[in-house]
Amino acid sequence: MQQEALEAPLTGESVAEEPGLARKPLSRPALVWQRLRRMPRFWVGFGIFVALVLMAFVAPLVYPFGPTDRDPYNMNMGPTTLHWFGTNAIGQDIYAQTLSGLQKSLIIGMIAGPAATLIAAFIGAAAGYIGGWTDRTLSWMIHLLLVIPSFYIFVLLSPLVKGLSWLALTIFLAAFSWMIMAQVVRNQTRSLRNRDFVRAARYMGMSSGGILRRHIIPNIASLLIIDATLGVVAAIMAETSLSYFGFGVQKPEISLGNLLADGASAAVTRPWLFVFPAGVLIILLFAISLVGDALRDAIDPTSGNNRD
Structure with missing residues (x-):
């Protein structure tokens, strides 16, 4: 019984409390969640x-100022109880703008x-x-896109997409990542x-598309889940x-990137213009990275970073 208890975490099976009764092996999703x-x-x-997420989508509903509202009596003011992150040179609330970004x-x-x-999948x-x-054609296309830096491609295409919404930027980031x-x-x-x-499915007459959907992609789903999680971090950093x-995002629309650009020149004299948007961005990337790191270790316990 003691040997079974020691082996249970390695096999994904849990032993029942009563002697002689063993529970069913855990499914892979249940085992990942357990870890x-x-x-x-x-x-x-x-x-x-x-x-x-709640701060970004719920807080603007109750905060008294919007990202474009101006307070002519409190321009270039630091954080106060009225304006939590202070205001800029024209009296716009930095907290409201940070939420929007x-x-x-x-x-x-x-x-x-x-x-x-x-x-990618x-x-x-x-x-x-x-x-x-x-395979040769798709590999050639992949290598070609890897050689050409996506940042320079977007710089060249920026005159064509500047008039478009942030959706154009989203499509570009997905298309080159x-x-x-x-x-x-x-x-x-x-x-x-x-x-x-896979051979059995092929002999049974299943199409190539069906084999990819039902047998190949599900077997590499662990890698895809990790990549999608960390891809969120990469997309936010790129944007x-x-x-x-x-x-990227053009004014009058607001993003954390153009808030940082506006506040960089005043980072010493009026630090609230830069510090608060930068701090929110760092905390966001840190949180997603923690989730992605934990997810990687839960899916692949042999990754060498399972420290918890």
């Missing part, structure tokens, strides 16, 4: 992330990150499973395509960087 809930860093990251960053990141993972799986000229993961998926698919369960340099 996750024992990781303090997951709960810290998840709690901070939920708080920031946080909301934009969350939406862009939550769309662009998973979308890039989906593109289907292109990489198709290249790895079909092989031949399809999938190549590395596609290579990983391609290699994983090549190792799976000759497995017995902030592009907006900071004037190629």
Whole structure:
């Protein structure tokens, strides 16, 4: 009984309290959740992330100032009980603007990150499973996009997309963020395509698309979940960087990037213009990174970072 109890965490099986009765083996999602809930860093990251989401989408409903409202009696003022993060040179509330920028960053990141993972999943799986000229063509396209820095592509295309909404930026980030993961998926698919369960599905007459959807992609879902989570961080950082340099979200729309750009010149004389948007951005990236790190260790306990 003592030996079974020691082996249970390794096999995913739990032993019943009564002698001779063993519970059913845990499913993979249940096993991942069992590991996750024992990781303090997951709960810290998840709690901070939920708080920031509520702050971005609920707080503006009750806060008395909007991002474009002006207070002519409190211009260039530091944090007060009336304006929590202070005001800028024309009396706009920095807290309201930070909430608006946080909301934009969350939406862009939550769309662009998973979308890039989906593109990587289907292109990489198709290249790895079909092989031949399809593999060569898709691999050539992946290598070409990896060679050309996406930042410079967007700089060149910025005159064409400046008049468009932030959705254009979201589509761009998703379209140029999938190549590395596609290579990983391609290699994983090549190792799976000759497995017995894939051969059996092929002999039963299942189409290539059906095999990819039902057998290949579900078997690499762990990698895709981790990539989608960390892809949110990468998309938020990319959007902030592009907006900071004037190629991303354009005014009058607000993002954390253009708030940082506006406050950088006054970071010493009026630090609240820069410190508060930067602090919110750092906390957001930290929270998502904690969740992604915990998720990686829960899915792959052999990753070497399972410290909890």
